[in-house]
Amino acid sequence: MRWLLNGPAQKARAVVLGETFEHDKHSYRRTDSDRDRTWAKSQGEPPVRVTDEDGPVLNVTLIEDTAFWEWAGPEILRQSGIRVEELCELTHLSIRQYRRPNNEVIALLVIAPSKSKRERVIPMSADLFHAVAQIIRRLTPTADRSACSTATTRTRRPGQSPCRSSCNARTARSDQ
Structure with a gap:
């Protein structure tokens, strides 16, 4: 299964629903069903499912x-x-x-x-x-960014970003 996660999975995420792509001289097609289109409209990115010329549909997201x-x-x-x-x-x-x-x-x-x-x-x-x-x-839903608390605290100054480290929070408290 490692070959599936490293190769076709990454390429399948990059293509549009229904589009074909190649990996190691094999042709794969990302599924484009009503379910995939509905998911894309309501949830954003649908699960990545692919099929090759003679194989069943593989739910790459589930396998991963x-x-x-x-x-x-x-x-x-x-x-x-x-x-x-x-x-x-x-x-x-x-x-x-x-x-x-x-x-x-x-x-x-x-x-x-x-x-x-x-x-x-x-x-x-x-x-x-x-x-x-x-x-x-x-x-974490925003896994590509560092975690950030959006709660407003008593130490937050006007115009200051809500994303602060605990070190900055300690500094702010000592300044007051």
Whole structure:
């Protein structure tokens, strides 16, 4: 399936519904059904589905999504040692950072109390942090931009962008 995700999937996203494209001397056509057109009008980009000359319709979006979650779930379980129930309960609030006195930042994964009735804090390795970041990127609607809170705070000055880092927020509070 890797060949499908690396080659035809990327090319299929670039073509219009119903258009054909070639990959490794094979001709593929992106489907153009009523369902695809309805989805494109209401939801934006429809799922990428392709067919080759003699094969069935392949839902590339579904295949890619399945492959991602089959990697991400076990990777987080393997790297962190948490249970499946705890994995299902992870949220953005589960990710914290600790700044050491020498300004080194350590990413932490906070596991909500469950069986042990105690909160656990796990320092994240680079691989665990990568897996968590990939999930956040995938689930964030604007994955190509950095996350930005649009909430107005008491420290926000007129004409100031609503997207501010916590460091800027601390600076703004100390200026007042």
